[in-house]
Amino acid sequence: MPDKPTRLFSRLTPSTERTLSDILRTERAGGILLLVGTVAALIWANxxxxxxxxxxxxxxxxxxxxxxxxxxEDWAKDGLLAIFFFVVGLELKREIVAGELRRPATAIVPIVAAVGGMAMPAILYTVVNLQDGGSPEGWAVPTATDIxxxxxxxxxxxxxxxxxLRAFLLTLAVVDDLLAIIIIAVFFTDHINFLWLAASVVCIAVFGxxxxxxxxxxxxxxxxxVAAWAFMHASGIHATIAGVALGMVxxxxxxxxxxxxxxxxxxxxxxxxSAGFAVPVFALFAAGIAISSEAISTAVSDPVxxxxxxxxxxxxxxxxxxxTWLVATFTKANLDRGLNWLDVLGMAFLAGIGFTVSLLIGDLAFSDERVAEVKMAVLAASILAAIIGASMLFWRDRFYRRLYESRSNPVVGHDRMGDAHELARMIGGTVAPRPEKDDAH
Incomplete structure (x- = not known):
């Protein structure tokens, strides 16, 4: 019997299903509070x-x-974000041990997508900043995703x-966070005090x-x-790395x-x-920039x-x-039935919302120089990416709602199924046949 073709975004592990439910429930409210903190910072600063x-x-x-x-501001950046990264560490441990990153067949897609989603922004940023007045030091700023x-x-x-598909965005963001952590640890550490680092490692080992x-x-x-965090801070490595390490053990x-x-x-x-307190408070002290016509003009003309x-x-x-397309091409995998590359593109635009970690990396990369321009650019880019991604996914969401209604209502479904197939054909998708009654149980 020939092997069944691999399907991208088809099934989730039970652990990932629970993770998806937890994150969607908590981060939805956290995103609203993050927005409130950002708006409050902008109003206060202006x-x-x-x-x-x-x-x-x-x-x-x-x-x-x-x-x-x-x-x-540093307490919010170095202290409160350690809680955020502790949760990231717990996420990573769960995904590696019992989630989508446990199986090579499902792990390869978000890992490769995350690498591509960090490499391409860094390349484009570097190309833009090769001109006079540019600053290649900020290449890591546009690589992060704000989950x-x-x-x-x-x-x-x-x-x-x-x-x-929703889990793809979350798993990609987890891998994205891991890569961002590596970037922070490797590229934004000027000196290392190995004695303090050893003390932090001992605390983390005892914790585990x-x-x-x-x-x-x-x-x-x-x-x-707290001791592991303090020792890591004293070692010269960014203190949030301790949060990740604690979560991973x-x-x-x-x-x-x-x-x-x-x-x-x-x-x-x-x-x-993390979502309801640490990250919103960080936003309150990180997003406050003075916005004026002169500041906007300076930012627009700044290569950074x-x-x-x-x-x-x-x-x-x-x-x-x-x-993702390269993975599908070289592994001969297909998108799961009903999915379309426009779905992946819409999710990819949402991954362009780089706020929390982008602001953190911007502070680390530029200190006081050009920080305002970087923050303004991160805010503008995140809003633009959100609008584009939301518009695409809203359009696709209407298609999936019509498809669900057509399959769940046998009377109306018979009349609407042709419409769903036609809509799918117009946008390049496919519609799975309606399951029989026995399958519904």
Missing amino acids: SAWADSYEALKSFQIGPHALHLDLSV AFAVAVLSVVGKWLPNA LLAAKRITPWWLMVPLA VPAIRRKGERHALAEHWEHKWRPV AQGVVIGLVIGKPLGIVLA
């Missing part, structure tokens, strides 16, 4: 109280002896899209050992995590008698803290800003779709 905003951002607090006398904003947009316009033995009282695990397989694996339980517990916009709006979708 109001009569702009001086108080800058004063609060630069206000320093923390023990100097531990090198933690940081500004409020909270992307999921928030997807939840509004993509309610009828297949779960496998206690988690494996299920010895997890908060009064023990939280101080260990948490067991993702259930023990006998456990309802959920520890990684799944903690992700469910900490995701609301141009490279960021082109990278996110054009490079991201181009890289993701091209990489």
Whole structure:
């Protein structure tokens, strides 16, 4: 018997189904709060109280002896985002052990797509910044995807899209976050104090050992995590890397008698803290830029800003779709029945919403120089990518809704099935035949 042809975006593992449900539920609200934080920052920074905003951002607090006398903005960037990256680490562990990244056949698509979606923006940014006045140092800014904003947009316009396609965006974003973490660790570390790094590694190892033995009282695990973060910060490596490492050492397989694996339980517990507090507060102190006609004019003519916009709006979708097409071509895989390359393109445009990690990398790449132009470019590019992606997916969502109605209503479905087939033919898709009654159970 010949092997059945491989289908892209066809089936999900039970773990990924649960992850998808958790993320869509939590990140939808988180995306709204992230938007609120961003709007509040922009209003505050452009109001009569702009001086108080800058004063609060630069206000320093923390023990100097531990090198933690940081500004409020740095606490939000280095401290609160560690919670965000801890959840990313838990996601990665779950996906690698029990999710879509566990099986090579399903892992290859989001991994290659994520690589393509980061390589193409970096290439386009670099090409744009080869001209006079450009700055190649910011090549990593347009490579990241903001999952909270992307999921928030997807939840509004993509309610009828297949779960496998939605999971593709989430899994791609997880891999994207991993690659962004590697970029931050490798390219934005000026010096390393190996003594402090070793101390952080020891704390992370003890944290993982206690988690494996299920010895997890908060009064023990939280101080260990904070110590790992503080030592990582003192080592010269960006402190958020400690958050990822802590998440990665948490067991993702259930023990006998456990309802959920520890990684799944903690992700469910900490995701609301990340999406509902840590990331919105970071946005409040990272997105506040003074917008004026002069600032806009400067940004429009700046190769750095141009490279960021082109990278996110054009490079991201181009890289993701091209990489996915190459996987389909060389593995002779087909899109699952009913899916269309326009679906993939719409999702790829949503991946161009690069906010949280893009702003973080922008701060690391440029310090005080050109930060305003970079932030303005990230905001503009994210809005543009969201509009384009939302428009495409809204159109496709209408098709899937009509298809669902035609298959779920036998009386109306008989009349509408021809319309669904015709619509699918017009846009290049295919429609799976309506299942028989026995199959419906």
